[in-house]
Amino acid sequence: MPRNSPTEQEWSSYAKELGLRMQRFRTRKNLSQERVANDAGLSRNTYQKFEKGESMPGTPANPSLRNVMAIAQVLGVTLDELVPTPWPDLQGR
Numbered sequence: 001m002p003r004n005s006p007t008e009q010e011w012s013s014y015a016k017e018l019g020l021r022m023q024r025f026r027t028r029k030n031l032s033q034e035r036v037a038n039d040a041g042l043s044r045n046t047y048q049k050f051e052k053g054e055s056m057p058g059t060p061a062n063p064s065l066r067n068v069m070a071i072a073q074v075l076g077v078t079l080d081e082l083v084p085t086p087w088p089d090l091q092g093r
Helices: 006-028 033-040 044-052 065-075
Strands: 054-056
Touching: 006 033, 006 044, 006 065, 033 044, 033 065, 044 054, 044 065
Parallel strands: none
Antiparallel strands: none
16 A cells, blocks of 8 residues: 555544544543553553554554443443544555
């Protein structure tokens, strides 16, 4: 997938929206980033990157399904509640 392609831009926006949802659910539960990260088996730094939607500046986050599921469980929400819709078109058509 070429950098800055429409698909890459869509994924970047999607990763940021996922991060915002994580943050909203976390603050509603009055949990710290450190607590969510620890309970999900992640480092605080990794979880912070997920909330920002970036793995490095300019590079969208791409958490594994396992990590997203663990975070959802800690936050007490379903994947349907946590994962934004519609999903981005990752086939790049």
